[in-house]
Amino acid sequence: xxxxxxxxxxxxxxxxxxxxxxxxxxxxxxxxxxxxxxxxxxxxxxxxxxxxxxxxxxxxxxxxxxxxxxxxxxxxxxxxxxxxxxxxxxxxxxxxxxxxxxxxxxxxxxxxxxxxxxxxxxxxxxxxxxxxxxxxxxxxxxxxxxxxxxxxxxxxxxxxxxxxxxxxxxxxxxxxxxxxxxxxxxxxxxxxxxxxxxxxxxxxxxxxxxxxxxxxxxxxxxxxxxxxxxxxxxxxxxxxxxxxxxxxxxxxxxxxxxxxxxxxxxxxxxxxxxxxxxxxxxxxxxxxxxxxxxxxxxxxxxxxxxxxxxxxxxxxxxxxxxxxxxxxxxxxxxxxxxxxxxxxx
Amino acid sequence: xxxxxxxxxxxxxxxxxxxxxxxxxxxxxxxxxxxxxxxxxxxxxxxxxxxxxxxxxxxxxxxxxxxxxxxxxxxxxxxxxxxxxxxxxxxxxxxxxxxxxxxxxxxxxxxxxxxxxxxxxxxxxxxxxxxxxxxxxxxxxxxxxxxxxxxxxxxxxxxxxxxxxxxxxxxxxxxxxxxxxxxxxxxxxxxxxxxxxxxxxxxxxxxxxxxxxxxxxxxxxxxxxxxxxxxxxxxxxxxxxxxx
Amino acid sequence: xxxxxxxxxxxxxxxxxxxxxxxxxxxxxxxxxxxxxxxxxxxxxxxxxxxxxxxxxxxxxxxxxxxxxxxxxxxxxxxxxxxxxxxxxxxxxxxxxxxxxxxxxxxxxxxxxxxxxxxxxxxxxxxxxxxxxxxxxxxxxxxxxxxxxxxxxxxxxxxxxxxxxxxxxxxxxxxxxxxxxxxxxxxxxxxxxxxxxxxxxxxxxxxxxxxxxxxxxxxxxxxxxxxxxxxxxxxxxxxxxxxxxxxxxxxxxxxxxxxxxxxxxxxxxxxxxxxxxxxxxxxxxxxxx
Numbered sequence: 031x032x033x034x035x036x037x038x039x040x041x042x043x044x045x046x047x048x049x050x051x052x053x054x055x056x057x058x059x060x061x062x063x064x065x066x067x068x069x070x071x072x073x074x075x076x077x078x079x080x081x082x083x084x085x086x087x088x089x090x091x092x093x094x095x096x097x098x099x100x101x102x103x104x105x106x107x108x109x110x111x112x113x114x115x116x117x118x119x120x121x122x123x124x125x126x127x128x129x130x131x132x133x134x135x136x137x138x139x140x141x142x143x144x145x146x147x148x149x150x151x152x153x154x155x156x157x158x159x160x161x162x163x164x165x166x167x168x169x170x171x172x173x174x175x176x177x178x179x180x181x182x183x184x185x186x187x188x189x190x191x192x193x194x195x196x197x198x199x200x201x202x203x204x205x206x207x208x209x210x211x212x213x214x215x216x217x218x219x220x221x222x223x224x225x226x227x228x229x230x231x232x233x234x235x236x237x238x239x240x241x242x243x244x245x246x247x248x249x250x251x252x253x254x255x256x257x258x259x260x261x262x263x264x265x266x267x268x269x270x271x272x273x274x275x276x277x278x279x280x281x282x283x284x285x286x287x288x289x290x291x292x293x294x295x296x297x298x299x300x301x302x303x304x305x306x307x308x309x310x311x312x313x314x315x316x317x318x319x320x321x322x323x324x325x326x327x328x329x330x331x332x333x334x335x336x337x338x339x340x341x342x343x344x345x346x347x348x349x350x351x352x353x354x355x356x357x358x359x360x361x362x363x364x365x366x367x368x369x370x371x372x373x374x375x
Numbered sequence: 376x377x378x379x380x381x382x383x384x385x386x387x388x389x390x391x392x393x394x395x396x397x398x399x400x401x402x403x404x405x406x407x408x409x410x411x412x413x414x415x416x417x418x419x420x421x422x423x424x425x426x427x428x429x430x431x432x433x434x435x436x437x438x439x440x441x442x443x444x445x446x447x448x449x450x451x452x453x454x455x456x457x458x459x460x461x462x463x464x465x466x467x468x469x470x471x472x473x474x475x476x477x478x479x480x481x482x483x484x485x486x487x488x489x490x491x492x493x494x495x496x497x498x499x500x501x502x503x504x505x506x507x508x509x510x511x512x513x514x515x516x517x518x519x520x521x522x523x524x525x526x527x528x529x530x531x532x533x534x535x536x537x538x539x540x541x542x543x544x545x546x547x548x549x550x551x552x553x554x555x556x557x558x559x560x561x562x563x564x565x566x567x568x569x570x571x572x573x574x575x576x577x578x579x580x581x582x583x584x585x586x587x588x589x590x591x592x593x594x595x596x597x598x599x600x601x602x603x604x605x606x607x608x609x610x611x612x613x614x615x616x617x618x619x
Numbered sequence: 620x621x622x623x624x625x626x627x628x629x630x631x632x633x634x635x636x637x638x639x640x641x642x643x644x645x646x647x648x649x650x651x652x653x654x655x656x657x658x659x660x661x662x663x664x665x666x667x668x669x670x671x672x673x674x675x676x677x678x679x680x681x682x683x684x685x686x687x688x689x690x691x692x693x694x695x696x697x698x699x700x701x702x703x704x705x706x707x708x709x710x711x712x713x714x715x716x717x718x719x720x721x722x723x724x725x726x727x728x729x730x731x732x733x734x735x736x737x738x739x740x741x742x743x744x745x746x747x748x749x750x751x752x753x754x755x756x757x758x759x760x761x762x763x764x765x766x767x768x769x770x771x772x773x774x775x776x777x778x779x780x781x782x783x784x785x786x787x788x789x790x791x792x793x794x795x796x797x798x799x800x801x802x803x804x805x806x807x808x809x810x811x812x813x814x815x816x817x818x819x820x821x822x823x824x825x826x827x828x829x830x831x832x833x834x835x836x837x838x839x840x841x842x843x844x845x846x847x848x849x850x851x852x853x854x855x856x857x858x859x860x861x862x863x864x865x866x867x868x869x870x871x872x873x874x875x876x877x878x879x880x881x882x883x884x885x886x887x888x889x890x891x892x893x894x895x896x897x898x899x900x901x902x903x904x905x906x907x908x
Contacts (some may be wrong), residue, residue: 053765133889140893149654149843150889156840157885161463164878202413225487235473239528242471243535244459244488283836287722294715299475327832328726334719338712339705365875 041219044214044302047088052208056201064204069272070312071207075214075265077304085257085298086227088234089146089251094262094289096158096311098128099280101263102185102270104163106264109186111173117188123260123266130259131252132290138248138255142318152286159281182277185270207268211305214261219301221257230254286326294337297344307345383411384446385540386453386569387432392441394427401427402442403593414561414570416580416601419590426468427577428590429543429573433457433465445539451469461490462567464537468544470524472531474517481527485534491524498534504561507528522553529560546579552603568578621750628749632758633872634865635765639847640838642768643817643856644768648846649853650809651784656717657698658842660724661814664691665821665828667728669678673740679826680743684887686820686826695814699807709804721835728832735831742826753807759781761823768816773854781808840881841868844888850898859899 056064070345080094104125108118133154137147166179177184188203221227232245233240238245264331279285288358294312296303311333315326341348377522383479387409394402402424409415417425430436432443434455442451450458459465471480482502503509506526511519516527525545532540545561554576561583564570574580580587584601591613597604604610644658655661665687672682698720706713744756776782784805830833845864849856867887872880895902 090714121460128908136889136893140896142892142896145652145654145714146847146892146896147712148714148890149847153840153843153885153888157881160837160840161878161882164668167724207564228480228484231476232473232480234469235475238455238467239471239473239531241455241529242459242465242467243485245455246454248454283833284722285840287718290715290718298842327722327729331575331719331721331723331726334722335716338704338716338719342712373682 032072038216038219040214041301045216045219046206048215052205052212055208056204061200065200065272065317068200068204068207069269070309071204071211072265072268072272073304073312074290074308075211075268076262076289077216077296077308078211078218078301079258079261079299080289080293080305081296081298082222082261083255084293085300085304086222086234087230087251087258089255089258090148091151091255091258092148092286092290093153093155094258095286096151096155096281097130097259097262098266098269098289099155099276099278101126101128102276102280103183103266104263105170105267106183106201106270106276107175107177109222110175110183115186116191116193116194117338119264122263126263126266127256127260131256134252138251141248145215146266152283154300155281156283156285159278159283162278164280178210180278182275182279184275185273187274188267188271198320203268203271207272207304210264210268214264215301215305216311223240226250226253287330287334291334291337293336294344297346299350300344300346300350303344303346304307385409386411386413387571388444389428389432390442391560392428392431392437392443392553394431394437395439400564400593402431402438405593405595407588409569409571412569414565414567414585416584416587417571417573417574417578418575418587419592419596420575421575423590424593425573425592426543429541429571431462432458432571433463433467433541435467444557455473455478455587456499459535462535464535465541465594466528466532466542466545468547468573470528471522472516472528475515477520477526478530479503479512479518482508482534485531489535497573498536502530505563506533517529522549525549525553526560529562530565533564538568540568542570543570543573544575546574546576546610554579555582572603576595595616599601613614620726621752624749624752625752628759628762630869632763633869634861635762636751636771637845637865638767638857638861638866639761639820640690641842641849641861642765642772642853643813643820644647644842645846645849645853646772646816647810647813648833649851650813650855651713651806652851653703653713653717654843654846656714656839657724657835658817659837659839659847660721661691661695661817661830662821662824663728663835664694665818665823666825666828666834667732667823668818669822679740679783683825684819688819691818692811692815693822694818696807696811698814699704699810703810707803711784717808722808723837724823725821725832732832734833736829739829740826757826764811764823768819769854769858772816773857780814781805786807803883815823841884844884848888848891848898850895850900850902852900856898856900859903860864863891863899 055067056186059067066323079097080091084093085092099124105122106265108121109115112118132183133151137150142150145275163180165177166181168176168308170177170179176194177183179231188199188206222231229240229245229250231248233245233250238362266280269280288311292307293304295311296307314331317327318326343351378505385408387407389407392399392402392405393406405428419425420599427436433440434450434453434457442449444450445458445461445463448461450461455465456546458557473484483495486502489496503512506529508526508530511523516524519527527611527619529545532542542561543551543598546557549557558579560571561572574585581601586598587601587604588598589596589610597610599608640662643653643661647653647655668690669679669682672686673679677686679729702716702720703713706716742757744760746753746755748758776785785828825877828837845860846856848864849858849860864884868880868884871883891899
């Protein structure tokens with residue numbers, strides 16, 4: 031059990047690596063790469079949110095991308111209407127969280143089962159996709175912002191807090207994105223060591239038992255689902271800044287699948303795994319990019335199937351298991367040395 | 376008979392409790408009372424309704440008719456977490472533990488629901504000691520043997536410091552020594568809490584029993600000491616005759 | 620009067636359309652409790668079968684009614700043997716594997732046929748007039764086919780040995796395997812049948828919607844909602860889900876335009892699940908097929 035600082039140590043080590051990378055990357059990498067990287071960071075925040083909700087909370091959310099997309103749209107519409115990004119970011123988080131809370135109320139208080147939950151969240155995403163695609167007419171506007179149908183809306187860039195004229199340069203946006211990723215990573219890493227986080231893990235392990243201990247599991251699930259949506263929304267804000275606009279494609283089936291694949295490949299029950307998988311797959315799909323024979327759908331489909339069949343725990347937990355097994359070949363006598371309560375980084 | 380004597384305040388009462396599944400009356404008009412600090416065993420052949428009755432008490436099933444009151448509060452149809460929230464420790468028939476985390480974490484989760492961080496930590500250590508789980512405190516519960524997992528679950532019940540404990544087949548699948556140890560633990564729990572224990576292992580019941588309630592076809596057939604029930608002709612016919 | 624008739628036919632078509640695109644999914648869900656996330660791609664494959672066959676001179680009716688179910692049914696069996704059977708009892712993994720399959724099938728079809736619309740087939744039956752209003756004759760035909768298909772599935776479940784086993788498995792999978800029924804073989808046949816029915820639906824809809832590698836995504840939201848709202852009973856669930864949601868969708872589309880029809884459908888389903896978490900047939904008609 032120990033102090034929670036000890037539990038946080040691996041998280042802080044990874045955060046430190048992230049800080050060092052942030053400081054040196056702009057002087058080593060080209061601007062084009064930096065801008066691309068900002069998009070990947072935004073996706074990593076999305077992966078982090080699903081790693082929390084699914085990996086720790088055990089909530090099979092197939093539509094995490096819905097909150098990401100809502101965040102992107104809410105930010106864009108907010109920033110157009112407010113003429114600045116500061117409040118728009120807050121609005122993005124609020125909109126996504128409120129949407130998640132409302133949806134979560136029906137799902138968790140109806141005690142909908144796993145399979146249903148996945149399918150419902152996916153369906154919500156797909157319906158948002160087709161709904162927003164149809165909003166191309168001039169009548170679909172929120173304040174000053176036209177929704178633009180399948181063409182989407184171009185997103186106002188981030189500006190310095192409360193100073194709408196001080197628009198950030200791409201390099202500065204990269205710093206902001208990295209800072210957001212690192213802070214959110216440490217926040218989520220801390221959250222899962224708190225009483226709340228540990229109860230969420232307990233619910234993932236055995237919901238009935240958690241209930242019999244007197245925990246209102248519906249409320250905890252709703253809580254972690256809502257927090258996860260807020261984190262995803264920040265990813266959405268960063269994403270539309272990296273890309274420059276937001277289109278209904280953020281809600282596409284392909285993106286929903288991609289999010290799941292990051293967490294499967296990286297591993298449920300860790301945070302750094304899905305983040306790493308996001309960067310890895312981002313560069314894999316980018317390098318496959320143009321050519322048509324091995325298109326992204328094909329490659330991702332094969333990756334997903336192979337992982338489910340052969341590495342169902344994902345890369346990070348498999349590596350952790352493997353190093354632990356190697357580090358104590360003598361087995362039983364030394365068993366007491368370690369074995370942390372699940373997870374780690 | 377002393378078994379019928381009042382020992383204090385009634386902590387669990389059911390009035391006309393019935394649970395129907397389609398046309399089957401699994402529990403039929405049961406009036407039942409448990410008094411403070413009492414240890415009561417529920418027995419009966421398979422399908423007698425004791426487990427269904429138990430599930431109505433714990434909120435896992437919502438009874439068709441009748442009502443349940445726990446310490447004067449009506450809890451009919453309440454959610455399990457609401458019933459647990461009254462300070463009731465529950466162990467279900469299927470072992471319900473948190474497999475993917477350590478023994479210590481399991482107990483801590485129980486203690487922390489009711490106590491602040493510091494007290495939860497010391498209580499966890501206390502329960503580890505009392506249930507002799509110290510050696511395996513850092514093992515994942517999913518890797519433990521069946522008997523040990525049952526104790527972890529009992530440990531969670533103890534760590535809640537409940538005033539009422541409901542146990543469904545706590546000794547199921549245990550070896551003889553494990554059963555004896557479980558009986559000791561249950562008697563220890565009884566020092567601070569009233570208990571209802573559903574069991575069909577007769578030897579185990581003899582180790583712990585004071586008053587026994589015999590279920591038959593969804594109703595209470597008799598309520599007496601184990602010796603008296605063993606001596607009763609009807610009881611022998613419907614139950615003991617078949618299994619012993 | 621004519622207007623009412625036209626409206627009724629339109630609503631009936633909406634209901635039949637939902638039932639048609641959902642039935643194959645419902646068969647697999649009812650038997651195996653698994654939602655096949657590649658369902659949309661099975662529909663898509665049915666459509667491509669029809670397009671490719673007719674381009675090669677096969678009669679459209681043969682392509683739609685025979686080839687599409689046959690080809691997709693065989694694909695279903697192959698998929699079950701190669702992929703699904705390794706994951707029995709692991710619901711979430713099965714779900715994920717079918718999602719992988721969905722991506723894979725989109726990828727394969729895109730590699731072969733390209734990402735844009737393949738040559739389409741035209742709707743084989745013209746317009747029928749009711750007074751001042753005109754109705755698509757093909758819509759009426761699809762309503763008829765859907766009813767026929769539901770009848771055929773009923774007959775299979777009610778009259779054949781397979782149906783008997785299927786009903787047992789639907790009620791209680793453990794009991795069925797305890798009785799010595801080979802669950803593995805049943806699952807293979809189920810998956811094949813579900814895929815065949817889906818292929819048929821995809822083939823029949825190809826003239827209406829055209830075909831694209833990613834067209835599956837436009838069907839699945841509706842199919843998922845229908846099956847989940849309906850619950851685990853194959854026929855009663857599909858029928859109840861389609862009628863309820865088809866009417867909601869139809870009425871809202873009529874009142875507010877198609878944009879909000881789907882949203883209303885989704886909201887109706889979510890509220891429904893709050894009240895009946897296991898779908899309509901989880902609460903009512905539990906013993907039905």
